[in-house]
Amino acid sequence: MxxxxxxxxxxxxxxxxxxxxxxxxxxxxxxxxxxxxxxxxxxxxxxxxxxxxxxxxxxxxxxxxxxxxxxxxxxxxxxxETALPPRQILPPPNASISIVPAPRMLDDHINVLGLAKGGADGRFQFNGDVVETIPRPDFLRGVVGAYGLYVEGDSMFPRYKAGELVWIHPGKSPKREDDVVVQLHPDVEGDPPEGYIKEFRGWSPSKLLLWQWNPAEEFNIDRPLVKAVHVIVGRR
Structure with a gap:
C-alpha cells in the first residue's frame, strides 16, 4: 500500500x-x-x-x-481540466544541460560535457559529468561559461555528424542561421534542463523559430519552455 x-x-x-x-x-x-x-x-x-x-x-x-x-x-x-493551456509536447530529450562550475577567466582549458542520452531528433541530455578537459580554443579566451560537447543523433546531418565536437559561447546573442544549443526549462525544479542543437531562425511573439536538417523542416518551440539559447561558435 x-x-x-x-x-x-x-x-x-x-x-x-x-x-x-x-x-x-x-x-x-x-x-x-x-x-x-x-x-x-x-x-x-x-x-x-x-x-x-x-x-x-x-x-x-x-x-x-x-x-x-x-x-x-x-x-x-x-x-x-484547468485553465492552464496545454503544454507543447516535444520529441523525447536528447540533451539536458548539467550545472557545472564556470571555468576561470584565464583558464587555458575548457570542459567537454557528457551526454546521458541522444536521439535522432537532436534532443540531448547532459549526464552531469565532464568527460574531458581539453585546451581552450583561441576564440573562446576569456569567455566565462564556455563549454564543448559531442553531437548526438543525426537531426543536423550533414551540417554536423554524430560524435563531432562543437564549442559553445553562452554569452553571444544568436543571429539568423547561427547554429545554437537550446536549453529547455526542466519539468521539475532543480533537474538539469534538456536541449537541442538546431539552426536559429528568430523569435516570434510566442515561439522560438528553428530549423533542422534531417529531416529538413522547421522546428519551433513555445517561448515559455525556453531557458536559454547558446551559440555554437566552432567545431573540431
Whole structure:
C-alpha cells in the first residue's frame, strides 16, 4: 500500500487506482518521459506548480490533494481540466544541460560535457559529468561559461555528424542561421534542463523559430519552455 503522506506516494496511489504506467502517463501530461519516474525514485523532490497541475489532470485528481494531501482525491476528466493551456509536447530529450562550475577567466582549458542520452531528433541530455578537459580554443579566451560537447543523433546531418565536437559561447546573442544549443526549462525544479542543437531562425511573439536538417523542416518551440539559447561558435 502506497503512503499518501508524500508526493511520490500519492502519485503511485493514483497510478495504481487508474492502472497507469509512469512513462506513458508522463508523456500524456506533456512532460519528459522520466518525469514521474524521477519523482517516484526520489530524484526530483520539488516539482513546479505547473508540473503538478499537468500531473493532476492526467491522474484525475485535484492539485491540492496531489501537492498537499488535502481536497478531493478523485475527479472526473472534466473537473480535472484547468485553465492552464496545454503544454507543447516535444520529441523525447536528447540533451539536458548539467550545472557545472564556470571555468576561470584565464583558464587555458575548457570542459567537454557528457551526454546521458541522444536521439535522432537532436534532443540531448547532459549526464552531469565532464568527460574531458581539453585546451581552450583561441576564440573562446576569456569567455566565462564556455563549454564543448559531442553531437548526438543525426537531426543536423550533414551540417554536423554524430560524435563531432562543437564549442559553445553562452554569452553571444544568436543571429539568423547561427547554429545554437537550446536549453529547455526542466519539468521539475532543480533537474538539469534538456536541449537541442538546431539552426536559429528568430523569435516570434510566442515561439522560438528553428530549423533542422534531417529531416529538413522547421522546428519551433513555445517561448515559455525556453531557458536559454547558446551559440555554437566552432567545431573540431
Amino acid at each position: 502506497s503512503d499518501d503522506s508524500t508526493l511520490a506516494g500519492r502519485i503511485q496511489i493514483r497510478l495504481n487506482d487508474l492502472h497507469l504506467d509512469a512513462t506513458p502517463t508522463s508523456l500524456e501530461a506533456g512532460l519528459s518521459a522520466s518525469a514521474i519516474r524521477n519523482i517516484l525514485e526520489g530524484k526530483s523532490k520539488s516539482p513546479r506548480n505547473d508540473t503538478l497541475v499537468r500531473l493532476a489532470r492526467v491522474l484525475k485528481t485535484s492539485v491540492d490533494w496531489l501537492g498537499e494531501n488535502r481536497g478531493p482525491k478523485e475527479l472526473d476528466s472534466s473537473a480535472a
